[in-house]
Amino acid sequence: xxxxxxxxxxxxxxxxxxxxxxxxxxxxxxxxxxxxxxxxxxxxxxxxxxxxxxxxxxxxxxxxxxxxxxxxxxxxxxxxxxxxxxxxxxxxxxxxxxxxxxxxxxxxxxxxxxxxxxxxxxxxxxxxxxxxxxxxxxxxxxxxxxxxxxxxxxxxxxxxxxxxxxxxxxxxxxxxxxxxxxxxxxxxxxxxxxxxxxxxxxxxxxxxxxxxxxxxxxxxxxxxxxxxxxxxxxxxxxxxxxxxxxxxxxxxxxxxxxxxxxxxxxxxxxxxxxxxxxxxxxxxxxxxxxxxxxxxxxxxxxxxxx
Amino acid sequence: xxxxxxxxxxxxxxxxxxxxxxxxxxxxxxxxxxxxxxxxxxxxxxxxxxxxxxxxxxxxxxxxxxxxxxxxxxxxxxxxxxxxxxxxxxxxxxxxxxxxxxxxxxxxxxxxxxxxxxxxxxxxxxxxxxxxxxxxxxxxxxxxxxxxxxxxxxxxxxxxxxxxxxxxxxxxxxxxxxxxxxxxxxxxxxxxxxxxxxxxxxxxxxxxxxxxxxxxxxxxxxxxxxxxxxxxxxxxxxxxxxxxxxxxxxxxxxxxxxxxxxxxxxxxxxxxxxxxxxxxxx
Numbered sequence: 001x002x003x004x005x006x007x008x009x010x011x012x013x014x015x016x017x018x019x020x021x022x023x024x025x026x027x028x029x030x031x032x033x034x035x036x037x038x039x040x041x042x043x044x045x046x047x048x049x050x051x052x053x054x055x056x057x058x059x060x061x062x063x064x065x066x067x068x069x070x071x072x073x074x075x076x077x078x079x080x081x082x083x084x085x086x087x088x089x090x091x092x093x094x095x096x097x098x099x100x101x102x103x104x105x106x107x108x109x110x111x112x113x114x115x116x117x118x119x120x121x122x123x124x125x126x127x128x129x130x131x132x133x134x135x136x137x138x139x140x141x142x143x144x145x146x147x148x149x150x151x152x153x154x155x156x157x158x159x160x161x162x163x164x165x166x167x168x169x170x171x172x173x174x175x176x177x178x179x180x181x182x183x184x185x186x187x188x189x190x191x192x193x194x195x196x197x198x199x200x201x202x203x204x205x206x207x208x209x210x211x212x213x214x215x216x217x218x219x220x221x222x223x224x225x226x227x228x229x230x231x232x233x234x235x236x237x238x239x240x241x242x243x244x245x246x247x248x249x250x251x252x253x254x255x256x257x258x259x260x261x262x263x264x265x266x267x268x269x270x271x272x273x274x275x276x277x278x279x280x281x282x283x284x285x286x287x288x289x290x291x292x293x294x295x296x297x298x299x300x301x302x303x304x305x306x
Numbered sequence: 307x308x309x310x311x312x313x314x315x316x317x318x319x320x321x322x323x324x325x326x327x328x329x330x331x332x333x334x335x336x337x338x339x340x341x342x343x344x345x346x347x348x349x350x351x352x353x354x355x356x357x358x359x360x361x362x363x364x365x366x367x368x369x370x371x372x373x374x375x376x377x378x379x380x381x382x383x384x385x386x387x388x389x390x391x392x393x394x395x396x397x398x399x400x401x402x403x404x405x406x407x408x409x410x411x412x413x414x415x416x417x418x419x420x421x422x423x424x425x426x427x428x429x430x431x432x433x434x435x436x437x438x439x440x441x442x443x444x445x446x447x448x449x450x451x452x453x454x455x456x457x458x459x460x461x462x463x464x465x466x467x468x469x470x471x472x473x474x475x476x477x478x479x480x481x482x483x484x485x486x487x488x489x490x491x492x493x494x495x496x497x498x499x500x501x502x503x504x505x506x507x508x509x510x511x512x513x514x515x516x517x518x519x520x521x522x523x524x525x526x527x528x529x530x531x532x533x534x535x536x537x538x539x540x541x542x543x544x545x546x547x548x549x550x551x552x553x554x555x556x557x558x559x560x561x562x563x564x565x566x567x568x569x570x571x572x573x574x575x576x577x578x579x580x581x582x583x584x585x586x587x588x
Binding site: 014015016018019022023026027134137138140141142143144145146149150152153157237240241243244245247248251252262263265266267269271274275277278281282285286 | 318422423425426428429430431432433434435437438439441442514518521522525526527528538541545548549552555556559560562563566567570571574
């Protein structure tokens with residue numbers, strides 16, 4: 001098992017290196033010249049050349065890439081074109097707000113997804129199952145920004161239960177978290193349902209029923225722990241979907257996290273910030289996958305013995 | 307024909323088919339259906355106070371903040387969304403098929419490299435990668451389609467890879483090879499036909515993802531650029547008025563939802579029909 005985990009760790013590092021290579025190439029083949037963007041409109045050709053030299057843009061591709069990776073390892077994600085500061089501190093300052101939002105969203109998603117996924121699997125083919133499947137389709141087909149605006153319209157503008165936008169109190173987090181969580185819950189319920197169906201038809205579940213255990217104990221105590229494994233394995237994809245959703249949701253609700261930072265950067269074509277947020281998100285996904293690999297042996301003893 | 311009959315027998319798939327056909331007709335016949343041009347800022351398109359007109363009266367969906375007929379914009383927006391949906395997803399499925407098939411068939415170093423690259427692409431959040439790409443390039447209809455294709459092929463490649471791996475091991479492929487068939491013949495005549503159900507299912511499900519991604523990119527201001535209407539940028543242009551003129555946001559929003567839902571329902575039904583072993587899963 002230690003060997004397996006070590007291999008996963010190496011793979012994660014390689015993937016991160018690949019992620020850096022892709023963002024680097026995107027920047028390298030950028031039609032706009034970063035030196036021109038940084039220098040501003042009134043710059044002379046000499047000033048642009050000086051900046052280009054300072055950034056190392058006049059060096060060969062490989063040298064530039066090594067320098068880029070070296071900078072990343074030092075936490076240097078480049079400088080924002082518009083804010084004239086380092087990108088990393090900008091992202092770090094915004095990160096806590098995003099983490100709060102994601103945590104709240106994940107709570108909603110997992111609570112709804114687990115509950116309805118389990119019910120749907122147990123009562124397969126029944127009314128609840130069909131409703132859950134249908135609603136989950138509506139969930140994955142819903143444009144997040146429209147749902148966000150709809151919740152604002154109904155619960156903030158019309159009913160006045162929640163503030164329109166901003167950050168600070170618990171009431172501010174409700175609508176953004178619901179937008180992220182409810183839409184994700186449909187997808188999540190499907191995952192839980194299919195994992196549970198797989199487990200529920202195994203012999204040991206039948207044995208547990210035959211022993212006379214209550215349905216609740218069989219489902220929650222015997223079946224669910226084994227169904228958790230495929231669900232945990234999805235955590236990387238889950239984080240990815242959340243990171244994408246965060247941009248839209250933070251833009252609509254004026255939530256001061258990295259999604260809003262990216263959104264503002266889009267409006268100003270501030271490429272280093274966009275790239276920085278992309279890199280941080282990719283890092284989160286890779287770490288999420290790694291975490292799933294490390295948690296799996298604790299959930300399932302069969303993996304431990306391998 | 308059998309597939310179509312089976313689709314019609316399922317209420318959810320039938321609903322999907324009806325909506326898709328309606329949207330398709332709206333897109334094709336937009337100039338003949340609409341009474342107004344989508345770009346005309348009508349003299350009587352705003353109230354005396356300068357506010358957009360609510361739905362009803364002379365304007366089925368009302369007018370937008372510039373006094374343009376919303377119904378006309380939505381109709382022409384259907385063209386944008388469908389073109390992007392079909393083109394972007396078509397390209398994505400083609401890339402996914404190619405990469406997945408080659409990786410699964412070749413295996414070895416080349417196959418490994420292709421799959422590692424696919425894994426790498428999985429590490430990016432799709433929307434953020436699309437945002438990064440779209441922000442770097444000057445967005446236009448075709449650029450947006452390409453950006454979406456470059457982001458969306460990954461899932462298809464993974465599934466095609468798994469299926470190809472399974473197929474290559476099967477006896478009929480081994481038999482074919484021992485009879486002296488070349489790689490090209492085996493891939494084109496014996497593996498590709500078996501991948502068609504997957505391609506068709508993802509060709510449908512993917513359109514839903516694509517329509518949503520296009521709408522999201524346009525909503526963020528890096529998709530199709532106004533004045534060319536797309537369902538996403540109609541909402542983008544009027545989002546700050548959603549309290550006073552909710553129809554400007556929620557009519558196109560409902561249409562995006564209905565369209566994406568319909569493609570998802572059809573795709574899901576197709577998966578059941580074309581691949582009975584998958585029935586009831588996911």
